[in-house]
Amino acid sequence: MAPPKSAKKANSQKKEKLFHPLSRKADQLVRAQHRKSKLADLAKARTDKRGTQVDIYSFFYSAIPTEGVLTLEDLHTIVHDVWLTRFDTELEEERAARRKGRPKSVKEQKIEELKLREAELYRTGMEVVDLTHPANVELFRRWDQKEAPFVQQLRFIRISSSNTGSFTVSRTGRHPSLIKPTLNEHTFAEATNQDMTVDKEDEAPLLLEPAERFASTMMTMDGP
Numbered sequence: 001m002a003p004p005k006s007a008k009k010a011n012s013q014k015k016e017k018l019f020h021p022l023s024r025k026a027d028q029l030v031r032a033q034h035r036k037s038k039l040a041d042l043a044k045a046r047t048d049k050r051g052t053q054v055d056i057y058s059f060f061y062s063a064i065p066t067e068g069v070l071t072l073e074d075l076h077t078i079v080h081d082v083w084l085t086r087f088d089t090e091l092e093e094e095r096a097a098r099r100k101g102r103p104k105s106v107k108e109q110k111i112e113e114l115k116l117r118e119a120e121l122y123r124t125g126m127e128v129v130d131l132t133h134p135a136n137v138e139l140f141r142r143w144d145q146k147e148a149p150f151v152q153q154l155r156f157i158r159i160s161s162s163n164t165g166s167f168t169v170s171r172t173g174r175h176p177s178l179i180k181p182t183l184n185e186h187t188f189a190e191a192t193n194q195d196m197t198v199d200k201e202d203e204a205p206l207l208l209e210p211a212e213r214f215a216s217t218m219m220t221m222d223g224p
Helices: 005-012 024-062 072-083 088-097 106-124 134-140 185-193
Strands: 126-129 156-160 163-171 218-220
Touching: 024 126, 072 106, 072 126, 072 156, 072 163, 088 106, 106 126, 106 156
Parallel strands: none
Antiparallel strands: 126 156, 156 163, 163 218
16 A cells, blocks of 8 residues: 555655764864854944944034034033033933932933943044034035945044143045145156246245144134
């Protein structure tokens, strides 16, 4: 008597291959799974980081003035009075909701820790988009408030609550509009081959960068 068709079908299916838990193949499969999980975690962390960066950049994007640029004093005011205090309302709500004698909630603890970290960062040197630089501000206005890599092309400065009168250029900016053109060899050769006699009323051709450019990246704001 012929066996049922269902039995034939079951027997014809390829059996799942099993490996001994201590075999080399099993170890390879475990390591491959761990690597896959690690890559997934890294991708998630990268996405979260980009989301956080976009939130931070969006805050400073909203601080761009309608016209012109900010002064260094304006920038410090925004960081001190707006950025560092953005969670104060939530913190007060958590404190008010906590009964007397009860421990702090996890949310209250996290907000307090975040405020301490950011205050210390601002004291030692906080990197922000340079909103005092005209070309940089004009470029920042074109941001779509979605793509963080675009902002990475901008000029950044480092400001500190311990020295509000000066800043340090931490990133000069990679966008072509922020990179000063340099005299290439061909142009330099042409310039040097020209008659260099200049009338007293005429300006001499600019062949070299001013010495101040190489002195330091530390700048002091004398006024608005």
